[in-house]
Amino acid sequence: MSASLSRAVNVLKEVIDAPIASYFASCVHCGLCAEACLFYTETGEPKYTPIHKLEPLRRVYLQEYTLIGRLLKWVGLSKPLSDAELAQWQPLVYDSCTMCGRCSMVCPVGNDIVYMIRKLREGMAIAGHAPAGVAAATRRTIEIGSPMGVKLSALKAQIGHIEAVTGLPVPLDQEGAEYMVLLSSMEIINFPEYLSAITRIMKQAGKTWTLCSTAFEATNSGIQIGVSDLARVIVLRIVEAAERLKVQTVISPECGHAFTALRWEGPNLIGRPYGFKVKHILEVLDELRAQGLLKTQGFGDKRLTFHDPCQLVRRGGVIEQPRNLMRMISSNFVETADPGKYNWCCGGGGGVSANDDAEAIRLIAFKRKKTQLDAVKPDQLVTACANCRIVLEEGLEHYQMNLPVVGLTEMIADHLVSD
Amino acid sequence: MDAAQLFNWVRGSGLQLAVFIFLLGTVWRLIEIYGLGRKPDLAEPRHVPGASGWHTLWHRSIPIPGMMQRAGLTYIAGYGFHIGLVAVVLLFAPHIRLIRELTGLSWPALPSPFVDLLAVMTLAAMLVVLAERLHQPVKRFLSTFEDWFTWALTFLPVLTGYLAARHLLLPYTLTLSLHILSVELLLVLLPFTKLFHVFTIWPSRWFNGDASGRKGVAV
Numbered sequence: 053m054s055a056s057l058s059r060a061v062n063v064l065k066e067v068i069d070a071p072i073a074s075y076f077a078s079c080v081h082c083g084l085c086a087e088a089c090l091f092y093t094e095t096g097e098p099k100y101t102p103i104h105k106l107e108p109l110r111r112v113y114l115q116e117y118t119l120i121g122r123l124l125k126w127v128g129l130s131k132p133l134s135d136a137e138l139a140q141w142q143p144l145v146y147d148s149c150t151m152c153g154r155c156s157m158v159c160p161v162g163n164d165i166v167y168m169i170r171k172l173r174e175g176m177a178i179a180g181h182a183p184a185g186v187a188a189a190t191r192r193t194i195e196i197g198s199p200m201g202v203k204l205s206a207l208k209a210q211i212g213h214i215e216a217v218t219g220l221p222v223p224l225d226q227e228g229a230e231y232m233v234l235l236s237s238m239e240i241i242n243f244p245e246y247l248s249a250i251t252r253i254m255k256q257a258g259k260t261w262t263l264c265s266t267a268f269e270a271t272n273s274g275i276q277i278g279v280s281d282l283a284r285v286i287v288l289r290i291v292e293a294a295e296r297l298k299v300q301t302v303i304s305p306e307c308g309h310a311f312t313a314l315r316w317e318g319p320n321l322i323g324r325p326y327g328f329k330v331k332h333i334l335e336v337l338d339e340l341r342a343q344g345l346l347k348t349q350g351f352g353d354k355r356l357t358f359h360d361p362c363q364l365v366r367r368g369g370v371i372e373q374p375r376n377l378m379r380m381i382s383s384n385f386v387e388t389a390d391p392g393k394y395n396w397c398c399g400g401g402g403g404v405s406a407n408d409d410a411e412a413i414r415l416i417a418f419k420r421k422k423t424q425l426d427a428v429k430p431d432q433l434v435t436a437c438a439n440c441r442i443v444l445e446e447g448l449e450h451y452q453m454n455l456p457v458v459g460l461t462e463m464i465a466d467h468l469v470s471d
Numbered sequence: 472m473d474a475a476q477l478f479n480w481v482r483g484s485g486l487q488l489a490v491f492i493f494l495l496g497t498v499w500r501l502i503e504i505y506g507l508g509r510k511p512d513l514a515e516p517r518h519v520p521g522a523s524g525w526h527t528l529w530h531r532s533i534p535i536p537g538m539m540q541r542a543g544l545t546y547i548a549g550y551g552f553h554i555g556l557v558a559v560v561l562l563f564a565p566h567i568r569l570i571r572e573l574t575g576l577s578w579p580a581l582p583s584p585f586v587d588l589l590a591v592m593t594l595a596a597m598l599v600v601l602a603e604r605l606h607q608p609v610k611r612f613l614s615t616f617e618d619w620f621t622w623a624l625t626f627l628p629v630l631t632g633y634l635a636a637r638h639l640l641l642p643y644t645l646t647l648s649l650h651i652l653s654v655e656l657l658l659v660l661l662p663f664t665k666l667f668h669v670f671t672i673w674p675s676r677w678f679n680g681d682a683s684g685r686k687g688v689a690v
């Protein structure tokens with residue numbers, strides 16, 4: 053057994069817990085999870101069945117933690133895991149899984165399949181079987197502070213620009229502010245509208261807020277690739293900054309995985325609860341709306357629909373908020389089929405959008421979204437995740453659908469009542 | 472061994488042995504699985520009414536929107552065979568008598584003709600399940616020896632039970648012996664095959680529902 057393989061097996065042994073054992077013991081091979089997964093529904097290929105993606109983990113479970121499995125291994129009836137198999141599974145575990153969690157909603161015996169995918173990735177990554185694109189992004193986050201290599205100077209340039217255009221200050225490193233705002237690199241590079249929107253919204257709401265020069269980037273590709281050590285470093289950077297600046301709430305940006313990483317995985321990664329709250333920007337906006345601090349005007353009669361980012365909605369519990377906010381900017385808001393927690397992924401979550409090997413399959417999987425959109429024919433598609441947004445734009449372009457995609461926060465800012 | 476000897480064995484030491492292995496195997500497997508434990512979740516939970524492990528425990532029996540259209544036959548055959556099986560096992564008068572002898576507990580039975588009907592429904596549903604496993608690409612792809620074997624292991628007791636109850640095909644004592652024998656085989660192998668999901672399905676649903684419920688999402 054090679055050193056990297058034995059490291060992988062050790063990691064997998066370590067991540068296997070009672071839920072995982074229970075899930076593997078429960079699976080009846082009914083195949084229903086396939087019908088929930090966009091990579092199967094859009095290709096019809098059985099190898100994309102969610103539970104099949106977990107075969108390496110199941111083997112380790114069987115051989116290490118069950119009497120029968122140990123016996124079979126001992127008499128040579130059950131082959132030990134090989135490096136070649138891990139390599140063979142890479143396209144299944146990374147390229148064709150966005151960690152959308154839809155399979156976990158469907159399995160009749162209750163298996164939380166995406167929970168296991170996340171754990172399997174830990175072993176795959178340590179054995180060097182993670183996609184190069186995501187691995188590089190993670191390394192950049194550790195070394196530079198951002199997966200796309202965004203430096204503080206780039207952020208400062210953007211701050212200067214926004215201050216000039218809006219005439220409002222963009223606070224940096226302000227101790228004692230109520231909110232600390234985080235960004236995703238996509239937002240710094242591709243969607244500067246987001247920070248501008250925050251600046252205007254906070255002004256109207258009369259809230260104090262700040263950016264932090266040592267932690268402005270929330271994207272956590274450590275989670276996507278499955279390297280908890282790196283994910284922990286990224287989370288810790290934010291936690292230390294927030295506690296140093298004594299903010300009450302850290303606002304996770306319009307990025308689904310950043311929210312999952314910080315809100316749900318973070319405390320477990322660093323081994324303690326936080327001294328502050330973490331909220332997604334849509335949660336904050338909805339609170340401001342409920343308090344009457346957010347007022348909008350100028351509804352068009354454009355037909356708008358909302359794409360639910362998986363990590364925000366099904367995996368994050370922010371379900372009603374985007375709906376409340378959509379109604380603040382549109383009198384013609386329509387839902388696609390399977391809205392809210394039942395949504396279908398854009399096809400680019402879980403590191404898939406940063407993974408070049410996955411491009412072809414991602415565009416095929418996008419047909420699911422296309423079908424949903426064709427059925428409601430919106431004039432504009434609103435979402436709340438910069439990654440979804442890029443993936444949607446690329447998919448729409450690929451299928452020559454002329455549909456603008458916008459971020460919800462930015463839409464709210466553009467409809468603020470001006471005083 | 473003649474028919475009478477076989478009958479005595481399956482009713483006597485055979486049954487005792489099977490029940491013993493079943494109980495031991497079940498306890499062993501439960502410890503093997505749940506002894507692994509799980510780490511506490513340190514993330515601050517949301518508290519949304521209805522989103523919890525308990526919700527998922529029962530709610531997971533209902534397909535989510537769209538799934539009936541995609542896999543209706545799987546659900547219908549699945550319901551048919553599970554409901555039929557439970558009813559036939561627990562509501563047939565001779566079974567209840569046996570349970571009373573063993574435990575002292577008893578409850579009202581369904582009329583025999585009705586149980587016959589349920590048995591036929593169960594057998595039919597199981598044949599559909601088998602046909603689907605043979606023909607549906609995903610199920611076929613996932614299937615291993617264990618899937619075919621456990622199907623037969625479940626089918627045989629129902630079939631032999633029906634034949635015995637209706638006095639069909641073979642002499643009654645022989646059919647009944649075969650029925651009991653097939654049940655014993657099922658008991659012995661249940662803890663070590665996917666049939667063990669009769670136990671693990673509940674904690675599995677609960678774990679999944681709990682993890683999601685903490686995030687405020689009822690699954």
Ligand code: SF4
Pocket residue numbers: 088089090091101102105148149150151152153154155156165166169
């Ligand atoms: S998490 Fe989503 S993409 Fe991954 S296997 Fe499950 S349904 Fe498919």
Ligand code: SF4
Pocket residue numbers: 078079080081082083084085086103158159160161162163165
């Ligand atoms: S839906 Fe659940 S029980 Fe069925 S094959 Fe998938 S994991 Fe196994």
